[in-house]
Amino acid sequence: xxxxxxxxxxxxxxxxxxxxxxxxxxxxxxxTRYAYVAxxxxxxxxxxxGLYPVFGMKLLCFALFACAFNLLLGFxxxxxxxxxxxxxxxxxxxxxxxxxxxxxxxxxxxAGIVTGAVLGLVFGxxxxxxxxxxxxxxxxxxxxxxxxxCLQAPxxxxxxxxQGVPRGTLFGVLPLTSDLTLYYVVLAIFVACFLGIIxxxxxxxxxxxxxxxxxxxxxxxxxxxxxxxxxxxxVLSASLAGLAGSLKTIVMGFASLTDVHWSxxxxxxxxxxxxxxxxxxxxxxxxxxxxxxQNMLADRVGAWVTVIIGAIFVVCVLAFRxxxxxxxxxxxxxxxxxx
Amino acid sequence: MxxxxxxxxxxxxxxxxxxxxxxxxxxxLSLGLAVIFGLLDIVNFAHxxxxxxxxxxxxxxxxxxxxxxxxxxxxxPLIVGALGVVIERLFLKRLxxxxxxxxxxxxxxxxLILEGIFRDQYGVSGQSYPVPDALAGATNxxxxxxxxxxxxxxxxxxxxxxxxxxxxxxxxxxxxxxxGTENAKLVQAFGVNVPLMVMLxxxxxxxxxxxxxxxxxPVIQVTPLMGSNLIxxxxxxxxxxxxxxILGSVVTGLxxxxxxxxxRVFYPEASNVVVFVIMAIVxxxxxxxxxxKEA
Numbered sequence: 286x287x288x289x290x291x292x293x294x295x296x297x298x299x300x301x302x303x304x305x306x307x308x309x310x311x312x313x314x315x316x317t318r319y320a321y322v323a324x325x326x327x328x329x330x331x332x333x334x335g336l337y338p339v340f341g342m343k344l345l346c347f348a349l350f351a352c353a354f355n356l357l358l359g360f361x362x363x364x365x366x367x368x369x370x371x372x373x374x375x376x377x378x379x380x381x382x383x384x385x386x387x388x389x390x391x392x393x394x395x396a397g398i399v400t401g402a403v404l405g406l407v408f409g410x411x412x413x414x415x416x417x418x419x420x421x422x423x424x425x426x427x428x429x430x431x432x433x434x435c436l437q438a439p440x441x442x443x444x445x446x447x448q449g450v451p452r453g454t455l456f457g458v459l460p461l462t463s464d465l466t467l468y469y470v471v472l473a474i475f476v477a478c479f480l481g482i483i484x485x486x487x488x489x490x491x492x493x494x495x496x497x498x499x500x501x502x503x504x505x506x507x508x509x510x511x512x513x514x515x516x517x518x519x520v521l522s523a524s525l526a527g528l529a530g531s532l533k534t535i536v537m538g539f540a541s542l543t544d545v546h547w548s549x550x551x552x553x554x555x556x557x558x559x560x561x562x563x564x565x566x567x568x569x570x571x572x573x574x575x576x577x578x579q580n581m582l583a584d585r586v587g588a589w590v591t592v593i594i595g596a597i598f599v600v601c602v603l604a605f606r607x608x609x610x611x612x613x614x615x616x617x618x619x620x621x622x623x624x
Numbered sequence: 625m626x627x628x629x630x631x632x633x634x635x636x637x638x639x640x641x642x643x644x645x646x647x648x649x650x651x652x653l654s655l656g657l658a659v660i661f662g663l664l665d666i667v668n669f670a671h672x673x674x675x676x677x678x679x680x681x682x683x684x685x686x687x688x689x690x691x692x693x694x695x696x697x698x699x700x701p702l703i704v705g706a707l708g709v710v711i712e713r714l715f716l717k718r719l720x721x722x723x724x725x726x727x728x729x730x731x732x733x734x735x736l737i738l739e740g741i742f743r744d745q746y747g748v749s750g751q752s753y754p755v756p757d758a759l760a761g762a763t764n765x766x767x768x769x770x771x772x773x774x775x776x777x778x779x780x781x782x783x784x785x786x787x788x789x790x791x792x793x794x795x796x797x798x799x800x801x802x803x804g805t806e807n808a809k810l811v812q813a814f815g816v817n818v819p820l821m822v823m824l825x826x827x828x829x830x831x832x833x834x835x836x837x838x839x840x841x842p843v844i845q846v847t848p849l850m851g852s853n854l855i856x857x858x859x860x861x862x863x864x865x866x867x868x869x870i871l872g873s874v875v876t877g878l879x880x881x882x883x884x885x886x887x888r889v890f891y892p893e894a895s896n897v898v899v900f901v902i903m904a905i906v907x908x909x910x911x912x913x914x915x916x917k918e919a
Contacts, residue, residue: 364725411904414911418667418724419863423907426860430900437893547856551732558729591740598733602726603718 313483313565321566328472338464339536344576345475346533351556351568352482353525358554359563360486361518362498366421366550367408367428371401371523372530373545374431379531380447380540381440390453390461394474394531401527402520404431409519413512416501428547435545446541450534461535471532478525483565485521494518555594558601561608570610637768639885645774645843647881648781649836653858654865654873655785656832659792662805662868663825666716666727671833672855673735676848678704678834679841680742683753693756693842700838701831708830712823735852742848750845777839784835785874792870801825860903866916876914 313321332338350372357363375397383393412423435441442448452461461467485491493514496504505511534540543549556575561567575594582590601608607615653671660668668674681703682696691699711734719726759773792798803811804818812818837850844850861880865872880899888895906914 364728366728411907414907418728419867421725421728422667422859422863423903426856426863426900426903429856429860430897433896433900436896548736548852551736554729554732588740588744591743592737593740595733595736595738595740598736599715599730602730602733603715606726 317566324566325476329469332465332468338468340576340580342464342468342471342536343533344573345471346529346536347553347556347576348569348572349475349478349532350526350529351553351560351572352479352565353522353529354553355557355562355568356482356485356525357518357522358557359567360491360498361494361515363515363519364417364421364554365408365412365424365519365522366547366554367424367426367431368523368526368553369545369547369549370408370428370431371404371526372533372549372553373435373540373542374404375400375527375530376534376540376544377435377441377447380450380534383453383535384447384450385440389457390455390535393453393535394528397527397531397534398524399527401530402524404527405520405523406516408523409516413515413519425547425550428545428550432542432545432547436542441540444542446539447534448539450538450540452535452538467536471536474528474532478528479565479569482525486565490514490517551598552594555598555601557608558606559597559608561611561614564608564610564614567608567610571608574609634768636889639889640882641768641770641774641885643882643885643888644878645777645881646884647878648778649840649854649877650858650861650881651785651874651877652781652836652839653833653854654861654877655788655870656829656836657858657862658868658870658873659788659832660826660829663801663822664712664716664720664727665724666719666731667724668826668829669728669731669855670711670734670738671731671829671858672851672853673738674704674708674830674833674851675837675840675854676742676851677707677738678837679753679846679850680746680837680848681834682838682841683751683846686753693838697835697838701834704834704837705827705831709823709827711830712826716826717819735855739848739852746848748847748849750847753841753846755842773842777843780839781836784832788832789870789874857899860899862913864899864903864906864913866913869913869915872913872915 328341331341350368354365354368357365378400379393379397382388382396383390388396408424408427411427412420415423436443440447452467454460455470459466459470461470486494493504493509496509497511497514501511530540530544533544552575556571557568558571559567559574560569560571578593579590582593586593605612653675657668657671660666660671678700681700682693685691685696685699686693715730715734716727719730755773759776762769762771763775764770792801800811800816800821804816804821808818840850857880858877861877862873864880865876880902883902884895884898887898894901910916
């Protein structure tokens with residue numbers, strides 16, 4: 286296989302055409318900015334309008350996970366099939382520190398981020414030596430190693446997982462027992478990370494990542510230390526995935542083998558693919574759809590949830606490789622160029 | 625001598641045999657992956673699911689219609705091979721020429737579908753498949769007691785692997801296949817029906833997975849999860865051996881099975897992880913895998 290097919294990447298949906306240079310520089314158009322503000326307003330009032338806060342928080346945690354994953358696939362062109370390892374291991378570490386060691390929630394989250402970063406560094410150092418499908422398979426295998434560690438390590442509770450993790454008091458002043466309080470904390474963290482990701486992607490560093498995605502040999506020939514950039518992107522993505530995992534543990538009060546199983550890695554890929562790989566909002570949308578589907582269908586159809594998720598996967602790959610938000614972008618673009 | 629490194633020789637050889645049996649499955653499955661990857665450029669994530677369907681096909685045939693093991697060993701791979709042909713025509717055909725990652729994702733979706741259907745029908749608890757009468761019992765070799773069925777599995781898989789190797793490396797059909805992986809257009813121009821060949825290759829790969837499934841049915845419990853538990857290890861085997869190398873698949877598969885068996889004797893906790901540790905080490909030293917060519 287030659288390098289050109291390997292560097293061809295999955296659906297760079299938001300690649301701006303030459304005509305819209307200002308948009309490419311700032312990353313998001315004014316229209317998109319209004320849409321984000323409107324969505325944020327919606328998220329703020331949603332609990333008052335009847336959204337169950339725990340569902341909202343779960344959704345935000347997975348949306349953050351999907352955004353973290355997409356930072357790697359969408360903007361660097363690396364398909365990691367092992368992101369469950371960062372999410373799940375961080376969930377366990379944070380849960381154990383908060384529950385058994387009495388750490389405060391903010392320190393637990395910090396520990397989750399560090400867990401993700403350290404694991405990401407190790408995975409990255411091994412996996413970045415290969416590209417494309419090899420990269421995917423290596424991350425998958427490494428993540429499976431973490432799964433077995435979590436299955437057998439004494440602190441994870443084995444098959445039972447880690448139950449009854451207390452939410453605690455944020456910074457020693459803000460008790461998180463109320464669902465509503467915690468919802469706004471989670472929302473704040475999510476928004477900060479979302480804006481952070483936009484900032485990273487639109488920065489010169491992010492431009493280099495995009496160049497690697499588009500044409501890696503050229504990036505190398507221009508003198509960029511491509512492997513270092515990729516490794517940094519990988520660690521960043523893993524840290525955010527770790528934050529998402531530990532946040533999930535604080536919210537739901539448990540960490541289990543599901544969090545670290547490879548099907549979780551598959552789920553986060555689906556979320557990104559469904560919403561739109563390489564768009565900022567796509568993964569959030571995709572996470573929303575997947576979590577909502579699971580919530581609605583789990584009691585009614587049993588094992589068919591897996592079948593439905595699998596079918597969505599197949600349809601996405603065959604027909605909507607740009608994902609919902611990506612297709613919307615493309616449609617708006619077509620309309621603009623016509624009018 | 626009754627002990628090796630302080631371990632009773634019986635237990636030692638028993639674990640070694642168990643490792644060799646596992647290795648036989650790794651070898652057969654990674655062989656199928658290598659064949660499919662070689663010609664289609666698709667990492668067949670559904671391979672584990674096809675292996676599971678093969679085992680279930682044999683079990684259903686026995687339960688419902690009393691069809692015995694030997695017939696199932698032929699019929700189940702044919703059924704799953706036909707399923708493979710359908711999958712190739714309906715789905716994979718549309719992905720040729722795209723990034724191979726799409727193939728990985730699509731077959732991942734397919735494996736979820738297959739696994740979900742069987743989980744809905746049969747739950748996650750295992751079904752047991754009896755060892756066929758002709759292979760029941762065990763042979764006393766003097767230094768250890770060897771279950772006949774296990775010996776058969778190792779033998780059968782080595783024969784199948786050798787047969788596949790012979791087919792691909794030493795026959796005219798194999799020459800076409802190998803030429804097709806190099807330059808499909810040119811081979812087509814010579815009048816070889818490449819799309820048909822590709823379709824049959826995927827079917828044959830699926831049949832190979834199913835045959836491994838039937839062989840496995842009497843050794844392990846038949847469950848919808850048996851494929852997804854195995855496929856990740858097989859991926860690791862493929863990465864270690866070097867993707868697309870047939871010899872690499874077979875040697876690495878058997879070898880890793882044995883290493884896993886050794887680990888189970890000396891440090892059981894690490895036996896699930898040892899393959900992945902070896903993978904990491906091999907990648908550090910030889911990024912293309914043991915038998916792979918540097919891309």
